[in-house]
Amino acid sequence: MAEILSFSAALRERSSGSHSRSEHAGFMSDLLRGEGSRADYVSLVTQHYFIYEALESVGERMRKDPVAAVFISDKLTRLPAIEADLEFLIGPDWQAGISPLPTTQRYVDRINEVGATWAGGFVAHHYTRYLGDLSGGVFIGRVMQRRFGFETNGVGFYLFDDIADPNAFKDVYREQLDAAPWDDAERERVIDEVLLAYQFNTELFLDLDRARAAA
Template structure:
């Protein structure tokens, strides 16, 4: 008898290397070591703004799609927090002072493409971003707060005030992945899209490192 591997476990196993590569990208690792400036951090927040603008626009389009709707929760919404963070960090004219990097633009284009036509692809990007935010993102927020002397202003993106138990929330999310009515071929497509999402994320970090230069001494 063949053991059936749950989709959530398959994604976790197959994406482990990509996840480690993304987490270890030079820009993020140097940021978390305290080797980057406040402006470097602002550049990261700006790229998140473009990514989540696309993802949350796709979320609105997917609300009535039967499978995608299982994963959608307003408790995850990040865009208002990102807007508040950028207003705090850059001031009232922040929208005119930010622009997407080429890697971010490619990432956004892919989210827009799958978020308009393909529930599985949307879920792949939704999973990669939000479950990452509820995992390592919480730690990142604490580190950034300490480094730059923030309270809650400037790190609102990393705060999920409406989710009392992130671990339980993630368990429910993974249960929905395992229960999704996708055949084996579609599950493979979803896994491939998760890997693509990690690749896009890593490319954004690489371009941030290139744009911002080497870490401070």
Template structure:
């Protein structure tokens, strides 16, 4: 009997959800140049809330024997997001942004599993960071070209401390395949990754409906 590695099962069983989220109307329009700079800023603002929750959970999970395998300071995005928002909105950016409804629900879920369940934390960690190191790199290049950014404004997409993203992702997937979870726990983790993609799609749907409440 062939045992399917967890990284392979994750990729195969979340492919459709990943494609749906990646091709959400808002992101598709943004990448085609059909959205404004303000729309992009609203996306950055929502990312700030998501990564603030995820990286707070990272600090809580540093001592967990399984979750700690996936934690690397090279992935940290919050300082880059803060710098991007200051560049895009000014020094008072914290007072000008607020989470959209889907973002608030997404954040609540990350906070919940990031306090109580290593597998759930890893599911969200995997979904966000491996996505950032994959399709996120394309998004950063397109935003740079569309809006005339240099590095300011797209720092979120720049992983200066990771020289070889492909090699980094390979090591990450090896760690996934080595975790000592039983089949039931692996199923729970896969379900949580699907949930993470759903939250991300709903975040994009909120952005597509209008950004007037995301940035003041």
């Protein structure tokens, strides 16, 4: 008899290919191999600012939703760390000189769209970003520290001081996914939205590549 996968396991399995494609996109791969510049890293942090500004703004509204609220934790909040990183990397006037790339704007628009009416869609984006941050993101932060000589300034985004055991936190998160009151059709919709989130991430790295080439 075939093993019946939990929803969280099915989600992980169905999205693994998209996750890998995003992770190995040229821009990110170059950055991790040490071929990217400090300016490339700053460009990435800048785009994160717009994404997390949208995600965490929507998250504040979603605290009132009984399904979405289960997943929202102040321990995951990234925006203050991103703002501190940008002040360190660019200077006190950092906000005046940044703007979203085309894919980032589409990504933000989608987060705002689903966040207005659809808890499952919000959770899909929440899952894609934050569980990724607690997995590969921690590794990326360490690489950036070594590559650019950062201590904690500049890489605060990747530091989760309030989460003592990221693996245990992720296990609880997956249990919450399995317990969410979604039928099979809704679970398929959530998986599709996770795949869309990974597509946005991959296309963002292509945008960053193009911006780097044009600089």
